[in-house]
Amino acid sequence: MTEHDENSAGWRSPKRVVGTPSPAESRYTLGQAEPPSPKTPVIEGVEPRDEGKGAERVVALCFLITFLAGIAFIVFYVMFQVGTIEKAQISNLALGGTLALALLALATGVTVWVRAIMPKYHLVQERHPLVSDEATRDEVGSTFLQGAAESGIPKRRLLRRTLLLAVAPLGLLPLVLLKDLGPLPGTVLRHTVWGKKTKEGKERRLIIEGTGNPIRAANFNSPGGILSVVPEGYEHDLNELAKSTLILIKFRPEELKAGTNKNWTVDGIVAYSKICTHVGCPTALYEQTTHHILCPCHQSTFDATDGARVIFGPAARPLPQLPLGLDAEGYLVAKGDFPVPPGPSFWERGDAEAEVRAKGGHA
Amino acid sequence: MSEPKQTVPKPIAGVSGYIDDRIGAGNFLKRNLRKIFPDHWSFLLGEIALYSFIVILLSGTFLTFFFKPSMAHTVYEGSYAPLRGIGMSEAYKSTLEISFDVRGGLLMRQIHHWAALLFVAGMMVHMLRVFFTGAFRKPREINWIIGVLLLTLALAAGLTGYSLPDDLLSGAGLRITEGVLISLPLVGSYATFLLFGGEYPGFDVIPRFYTLHVLLIPGIILALITAHMILMWVQKHTQMPGKGRTEKNVVGAPFYPAFMAKAGAYFLFTFGVLAGLGTFAQINPVWLFGPYNPADISAGSQPDFYMGFLEGSLRLMPAWEINIGSYTLPLSVIIPALVPMGIIMTGLALWPFLEQWVTGDKREHHVCDRPRNAPVRTSVGFAGITFYGVLWLLGSNDELSVAFDVSLFATTWFGRIAVIVGPIIAFLISYRICIGLQRKDADVLGHGVESGVIKRLPHGEFVEIHVPAREDVAAHLRGKKEIPSLEAPVDERGIPAPGVRGLIGKVRLTLNRAFRADDIPLEEGHGHEEEHKAIGAGSGHKADH
Numbered sequence: 001m002t003e004h005d006e007n008s009a010g011w012r013s014p015k016r017v018v019g020t021p022s023p024a025e026s027r028y029t030l031g032q033a034e035p036p037s038p039k040t041p042v043i044e045g046v047e048p049r050d051e052g053k054g055a056e057r058v059v060a061l062c063f064l065i066t067f068l069a070g071i072a073f074i075v076f077y078v079m080f081q082v083g084t085i086e087k088a089q090i091s092n093l094a095l096g097g098t099l100a101l102a103l104l105a106l107a108t109g110v111t112v113w114v115r116a117i118m119p120k121y122h123l124v125q126e127r128h129p130l131v132s133d134e135a136t137r138d139e140v141g142s143t144f145l146q147g148a149a150e151s152g153i154p155k156r157r158l159l160r161r162t163l164l165l166a167v168a169p170l171g172l173l174p175l176v177l178l179k180d181l182g183p184l185p186g187t188v189l190r191h192t193v194w195g196k197k198t199k200e201g202k203e204r205r206l207i208i209e210g211t212g213n214p215i216r217a218a219n220f221n222s223p224g225g226i227l228s229v230v231p232e233g234y235e236h237d238l239n240e241l242a243k244s245t246l247i248l249i250k251f252r253p254e255e256l257k258a259g260t261n262k263n264w265t266v267d268g269i270v271a272y273s274k275i276c277t278h279v280g281c282p283t284a285l286y287e288q289t290t291h292h293i294l295c296p297c298h299q300s301t302f303d304a305t306d307g308a309r310v311i312f313g314p315a316a317r318p319l320p321q322l323p324l325g326l327d328a329e330g331y332l333v334a335k336g337d338f339p340v341p342p343g344p345s346f347w348e349r350g351d352a353e354a355e356v357r358a359k360g361g362h363a
Numbered sequence: 364m365s366e367p368k369q370t371v372p373k374p375i376a377g378v379s380g381y382i383d384d385r386i387g388a389g390n391f392l393k394r395n396l397r398k399i400f401p402d403h404w405s406f407l408l409g410e411i412a413l414y415s416f417i418v419i420l421l422s423g424t425f426l427t428f429f430f431k432p433s434m435a436h437t438v439y440e441g442s443y444a445p446l447r448g449i450g451m452s453e454a455y456k457s458t459l460e461i462s463f464d465v466r467g468g469l470l471m472r473q474i475h476h477w478a479a480l481l482f483v484a485g486m487m488v489h490m491l492r493v494f495f496t497g498a499f500r501k502p503r504e505i506n507w508i509i510g511v512l513l514l515t516l517a518l519a520a521g522l523t524g525y526s527l528p529d530d531l532l533s534g535a536g537l538r539i540t541e542g543v544l545i546s547l548p549l550v551g552s553y554a555t556f557l558l559f560g561g562e563y564p565g566f567d568v569i570p571r572f573y574t575l576h577v578l579l580i581p582g583i584i585l586a587l588i589t590a591h592m593i594l595m596w597v598q599k600h601t602q603m604p605g606k607g608r609t610e611k612n613v614v615g616a617p618f619y620p621a622f623m624a625k626a627g628a629y630f631l632f633t634f635g636v637l638a639g640l641g642t643f644a645q646i647n648p649v650w651l652f653g654p655y656n657p658a659d660i661s662a663g664s665q666p667d668f669y670m671g672f673l674e675g676s677l678r679l680m681p682a683w684e685i686n687i688g689s690y691t692l693p694l695s696v697i698i699p700a701l702v703p704m705g706i707i708m709t710g711l712a713l714w715p716f717l718e719q720w721v722t723g724d725k726r727e728h729h730v731c732d733r734p735r736n737a738p739v740r741t742s743v744g745f746a747g748i749t750f751y752g753v754l755w756l757l758g759s760n761d762e763l764s765v766a767f768d769v770s771l772f773a774t775t776w777f778g779r780i781a782v783i784v785g786p787i788i789a790f791l792i793s794y795r796i797c798i799g800l801q802r803k804d805a806d807v808l809g810h811g812v813e814s815g816v817i818k819r820l821p822h823g824e825f826v827e828i829h830v831p832a833r834e835d836v837a838a839h840l841r842g843k844k845e846i847p848s849l850e851a852p853v854d855e856r857g858i859p860a861p862g863v864r865g866l867i868g869k870v871r872l873t874l875n876r877a878f879r880a881d882d883i884p885l886e887e888g889h890g891h892e893e894e895h896k897a898i899g900a901g902s903g904h905k906a907d908h
């Protein structure tokens with residue numbers, strides 16, 4: 001890469017006749033001739049600005065503001081403590097405001113300096129073809145071949161092949177090493193804790209999310225109401241919540257259609273998985289009048305009266321229904337696991353719904 | 364190094380002499396101190412991205428001093444009263460502490476987040492500039508590819524960063540990431556279990572994302588940016604067409620002192636604006652969302668803008684899912700997650716090579732095209748922007764449906780149609796506009812511009828006097844280069860040139876013709892003082908006469 005510095009030669013030796021218009025005068029106003037410049041440029045492409053004290057004062061003022069804002073930042077850092085929302089916000093305003101002011105004033109100062117004090121430039125520099133010349137290419141080529149021949153690589157087949165053989169497994173090592181990042185999926189994606197009895201061997205109760213209370217069917221009596229429900233004993237287990245959380249809705253019996261398994265309801269109370277079958281957001285919205293369950297992520301819409309089948313949106317499968325029952329004390333419990341894996345689809349899932357139906361079940 | 368009587372001040376001469384003795388820096392400086400940088404507002408877009416990245420590094424490093432990348436369970440007892448006594452992860456707790464208990468912590472968090480947005484936005488607009496001006500052409504294809512990689516990495520950096528605070532909003536993003544990953548055929552569930560260390564969400568993903576976010580991804584970005592800068596330096600900047608500017612020169616201001624000072628000022632402006640945003644424009648107030656819990660979601664949650672197009676494509680997709688034997692292919696996840704991004708990123712990466720193949724143009728290009736002079740390229744660009752834009756808009760169709768009071772389903776259907784029809788319309792419209800602008804240029808060169816002077820001819824007619832365009836304007840217009848043709852070489856026996864033989868050759872020739880169709884030639888010198896009818900002056904002239 002060679003570069004000439006014609007420009008810096010030109011920078012010292014004036015070539016243009018003093019008084020001719022400078023090529024630097026180029027403001028694009030269509031069709032208007034410009035008045036000849038009153039300035040007398042000395043160096044081609046470098047046109048000094050009018051020496052004015054005004055610009056320098058503006059720049060100096062900007063720099064002073066930056067100085068003061070910088071000092072203020074330090075003072076405010078000490079002055080404004082944090083520890084509550086209000087204090088944090090005041091400190092944020094004070095520190096951020098002074099920092100922004102300091103930076104912007106400095107930026108403005110430097111810009112005015114460049115635009116009003118430094119010369120206006122219209123320098124020309126030659127480009128040179130990037131490609132190297134033929135001779136150089138040839139020389140590099142022959143050097144390469146010579147070196148290769150000296151190393152013996154082209155001739156010695158055994159050496160070449162064993163080298164390739166040697167590095168192949170090395171390339172695989174990082175991949176192998178990554179295996180312990182996590183366990184294999186096995187079948188855990190197909191089951192939830194709803195299918196397991198509690199430690200005491202009882203059926204698992206439904207717990208209202210956030211309160212920790214079990215649900216007495218008789219007390220959940222407002223039709224149209226919706227509850228977010230988690231499994232007893234797993235109220236704070238995020239892994240379990242990510243696939244076992246339910247929504248509980250109460251209907252009048254005549255509202256329920258064929259898609260919902262009525263044997264799995266208690267007094268018109270139905271439980272569906274809350275985890276969207278699209279990519280797993282909680283389907284947290286419910287429209288009482290239409291009985292639509294809506295996922296806020298990509299607006300998949302499910303009909304709660306009809307087995308939560310999909311009415312609209314990208315979700316391809318209904319929200320699985322959980323078999324409900326009552327325990328001896330009248331609390332809602334799970335009678336078993338979801339008939340199909342809840343949540344987003346995955347490769348090994350297969351058409352679990354069809355399998356259940358083939359066995360005479362409901363899904 | 365300077366004129367005889369002037370000498371460099373001692374301290375500077377001392378240090379530079381010391382360095383020059385040891386590494387010979389003088390030769391480099393001699394060539395480069397006065398390196399010329401052309402000026403155009405659109406050349407600053409890339410700088411915005413660069414300076415945002417520097418701000419990201421500074422603010423991010425500050426955050427690492429206080430952030431705890433751990434999903435271990437803890438109970439909050441800190442200074443934000445509404446969340447006291449609530450169980451959460453260490454990551455979320457430390458984010459709250461950064462916000463409320465570290466002086467300048469909230470500021471740095473907000474600056475970091477704003478800088479991330481500006482970084483991506485700056486890169487996107489910079490990329491559009493390079494695309495529309497054809498600055499990706501030989502010899503700059505490598506830098507273009509580096510740019511595409513940088514954009515992809517920036518998305519990855521944003522995704523991993525957004526997940527770190529472990530609040531309810533970031534969790535929603537993480538869940539969607541998991542849902543997409545697990546939907547991949549064959550490897551999906553394995554990949555998910557490896558990433559999350561088991562079932563979602565597990566306890567590993569935040570520390571792992573942290574390593575990716577603060578070490579691996581920024582490391583690669585930094586390396587690529589360095590390469591990007593070195594190549595730009597070696598190949599020199601492109602310049603807009605204009606007076607005195609040719610393929611063989613660069614016209615502008617020298618690196619030292621003007622460009623250096625300007626660049627410094629732009630960095631300070633960028634930093635200053637980001638500091639202002641971090642101060643006055645709240646962003647990601649994680650304390651309002653509460654800790655992540657996979658059972659909950661806050662309605663109306665929106666991802667950062669650069670993820671919006673993925674969100675939109677997920678929303679648009681009809682519910683397709685197919686089962687092959689005992690395996691499932693969730694097309695309604697795979698297609699929207701991979702196809703639009705694939706089209707955009709692969710399209711970007713391949714475009715320079717595609718265009719070169721179609722035009723057969725192997726010349727070096729250092730003078731930018733004006734977008735109108737490459738109508739097909741420009742129109743493809745606008746089609747791409749429309750495609751992206753529709754997906755992006757649909758990423759907030761719930762807000763749109765509220766704002767315009769239309770049903771959600773209507774917005775989705777609108778999007779499904781617009782994502783296909785929109786780009787076609789955009790292509791046709793921008794094509795017409797480009798041709799129109801070319802005509803106008805040809806007209807200005809051919810007939811000059813209206814002078815505003817009205818003259819009365821002897822027989823009473825009024826005409827407006829046209830004068831030639833000013834020299835620099837004309838030079839700007841004359842920068843137009845003809846798009847090369849693959850047509851010519853048919854030898855005497857009627858056999859076409861090797862490049863356009865066979866089926867692929869025919870396709871190539873057809874594309875080449877399409878690329879050149881409607882190329883309006885510039886014709887000059889229809890008298891330097893032409894007179895035009897004052898009524899409807901200039902409009903009666905076709906540019907192609």
Ligand code: HEM
Nearest residue numbers: 423424426427430476479520521524525527528577581647
């Ligand atoms: C390369 C481009 C980068 C992008 C696009 C990016 C983006 C983000 C975003 C969007 C967040 C969420 C911020 C919030 O609202 O809380 C974040 C968090 C974070 N980032 Fe970055 N970041 C980048 C690089 C870095 C680097 C280089 C570091 C460290 C050297 C870093 C350190 C952090 C830390 C510690 C957090 C968590 C702190 C918190 O959320 O309070 N980032 N990042």
Ligand code: FES
Nearest residue numbers: 276278279295298
């Ligand atoms: S996650 Fe429910 S619609 Fe996408």
